[in-house]
Amino acid sequence: MSSAALLSSILFFPCLGALVILFWARISPAMCQKVSLVCSGLVALATFSFLLPGLPWSFAPYEATVQHGFALDWIPSFQIYYYLGLDGISFPLVVLTAGVSFLAIAASGTIKKHAVSYYILILLLITGMLGVFLSLDLFLFYIFWEVVLLPMYFLIGIWGGPRKEYAAIKFFLYTIFGSILMLIALLMLYFASDLTDPRLEEFVKSDTIIQQTVGSQALEGIEARQADDAVQPLHTFNILALQKIGQLTDQFDEPLLWGYSLQWWAFLLLFIGFAIKLPLVPVHTWLPDAHVEAPTPISMILAGVLLKMGGYGLIRICYPICPEAAQWFAYPVAILGVIAMLYGAFAALAQWDFKRLVAYSSVSHMGYVVLGLAVCSVYAGGQVDSQAWAMGMNGAMFQMIAHGISSAGMFFCVGMLYDRVKHRQLDQFGGLFHRMPTFSGLSFGIFFASMGLPGLCGFIGEIFVLLSTWKFSAVLAIVGSLTLLLTAGYILWTLQRVYLGFEYHGPLPEKLSPATKGEISILGVLLAFAILLGIYPQSLFRYMEATVTQTADALAERLSAKEEPDEQQAQLRIDPLEAPADTKTLLVERVQP
Template sequence: MHGLLSMLIWLPVGAGLGVLLLGDRNILAGRWLALLASLATLALTVPLWAAFDAGSALPQLTERLPWIPRFDAWYALGVDGISLPLIVLTAFMTVPVVIAGWTVIETRPAEYYAAFLIMEGLMIGVFSATDALLFYFFWEAMLIPMFLIIGIWGGPRRVYATIKFFLYTFLGSVFMLAALIYMYVKGGSYSIASLQTLPLSLVEQRWIFLALLLAFAVKVPMFPVHTWLPDAHVEAPTGGSVILAAIMLKMGGYGFLRFSLPITPDASRELDLLVIALSLIAVIYIGFVALVQQDMKKLIAYSSIAHMGFVTLGAFVVYEIVRNTHSLRGAGLGLDGAMVQMISHGLISAALFLCVGVLYDRIHSRQIADYGGVVNTMPVFASFMVLFALANTGLPGTSGFVGEFLVILASFNASFWYSALAAVTLVLGAAYTLWLVKRVIFGPVTSPRVAALEDLNGREFVVLSALALAVLVVGVWPAPLLKVMQPTIHHLVAQAIATKI
């Protein structure tokens, strides 16, 4: 279906502008417009998935229009096995964000919904763009709605968190822009496919790889450029934390797969141990940091950093596998795991932040010490939170198990020690997640505020049920997800191990 990707991008953007025009005086109509637009965008992913040929590695449903002819920049869109699952995840996660803020957001609600809808379209644009300059436009533009979401509806230290978030991500992106401009000057095109075949010397590849690494490492985020994320999560409203964890962090992982591996394969091969080391540090060190947190959102934020370490580990362990086994068999296993882990983490982290939001809306505290015995007053909510917590620990049968298992298996093909260190995070993840559940959900009721809690309302139940179903379906039946990714992953492996020198 021609124009489907453009519809996915511009429908939510247009609806966001419509909500702004309705304003706060007509907020009921604005809420319904936001909900209908997010549902319509999600519905459009059904024909997108149906029209996608899972046997092809090439971009499909492509669109190409002149954008900036002087610089040979095109409004060029396409979808492949890497971008399709992330587009569906983006559309899926926007719906619970709209529903979750239905009665909670009282300050400037029209602007709140508009920001999320516009950001949804821009994020889908990031995953759809096949022109590097268009990719950069969407990449930078979606910072603005998130900047406003944290800055207007955030907590007491929202200004500090907003500035830190913006500076980190913007400064990282400047290096990416410099790399893209250099490659355009050398090759005369911003087409991502052209950049992937552009001849580059090893020295050129090293500099371009490092520039891209700075941009994508900040977004993932990787150690040691991760410090903006806990502050942003703590101060952001629940919806902001959900989108930040579920979608925005995935853009860094997507950038490594779309740009770093195929454009700079020789530099990626040479510097893979750097990324693997930083990934393992994130997996282990950040896990210990999460253990001592007293703020629920900060604990989940550090958990996100540790789990995203699996994504970067899976992406770059491909070179060690080829180096040690002298075979392409199993080389794509890490990339499969990285992709599944991105989808899984998007679902689980979003669900955990929504659970924290449910408690915060009632007691207005994120401190673990203020809770205890929630299962006695909110048994349905407790069931959901325990499920998502177990998924976060990698329980078999949940989506959390599939991605981590694939990455650990791939790491074992590369080195026993990589897999052993990666497996440590399963123990750490269980430690800090179950410790959180024990202190918040179980035990006696010690606070009168907890004793007065009411269980989930219908709106909250629907949101958490949808996420629970998604976590279980991906965990029990990941085959459809893996099927659409396989040809693109195999093509990416071939690009990553090829040489340009």
């Protein structure tokens, strides 16, 4: 089975399910759920089968390169290709997406209103999310990024709580504002990129996808350029090529506006776009509203997968393409990350609404992701310490997966309680342990995983991030560590208020029935993964470590080269801030002959 067929069928299989539901005359809500379950189950099975060794399509661990990569012509005259592939960064997120989506559909039994539209939208949403993680073409990535937006708007806006319209439009406006900035950055990068740069020769020759698409054209251009002939620039949307351009050439260093370079601006615009999705303080305010109003399964997807799109964008696009800007922004970004961690935790402490609390804990946890990525200017012996950075990146990636599991579980717990007693007021719970023992036990596991208890999945990511931060800035690491304390505080306090105590004293006590088998199995699966990742983190690291380390190495190399310029580069690059003047001289040189 070719990669193209395999990945495309995984990607578009949910759409097929949506079509089946659409054209199935007078389908019952239960049947809709069954069809969606089968559909997303098959997708999840297919992605999990990549984990099994020995299959012809299994995903090879400890492998840094793109696997199953393929590109088909889409809009060749704009250098846009249907380019999909898996590597260590995207693969864990694809598996997470498939898994969480399946569980979310399994948890959708309570949705009875407009079931047909609900399941069609959720299946389209799955395609969009998978597409974001699978596509390696920046344009394709952007399309899928936006495709996610529309179903989500309706899923919150139609099936949400009392303030659903407000929450949906807020979510929509925030995200679209970010995506417009992203679109501008995308155009900037595209028009500044040029594959006919001699410094890219090795990459052009070695990359099979480039060879297959624009290879000959690029090589001709390189030869012509080496012979000092005039060449039309060959732009590209290929994310990996853009990364190489950012890391090996100075194409993105040209001054753009107010003395800052093109990559500085591109980084800023992209970062805002991704930070909104992540969400980072101060652009996080859509998240609590969206979470509180969204129905339970949608909250699971929102926290479990959608937030990861922001982190993925940072790791995949923002940092590798704009390394120098990343270094320039290291401290602001790291400080924002720490602020998000602390602010989220404090805000969670202050909540009376159970769901809002979980939402703010998401803000706090995603702060780790940003912090882990930001620690790029760690120096060891005059060199950028790629090891520490790789550690931070690995931690960030691990944190994303771990949070995907634990937050989905937490939202499911909240949803279960809300379905029963129709309220989420923390001060009106208590004593659930007596009434729902199995459920309470599983919830404890999930909440402890979120708290970062050693032995559960939350611990690894947080500790990796904080360790790498220590080398970057001890102050930030110490301040950041306070979050651990606060997290323990709000999680334990929540557990105490909801599950412990003598008896339940809220409304509708008679509705507090024990968890059903379905509910237990959903929570059980999530908890099983939380434990597995906690005690055997290598099960995740083995897939992503190589790619992440390679990315960090490449970036560190670029930044180190910049710190220690050799004779030729000395006059061109002294300081990223003074780049404008240098490039101007370069331009003049080019123009003069």
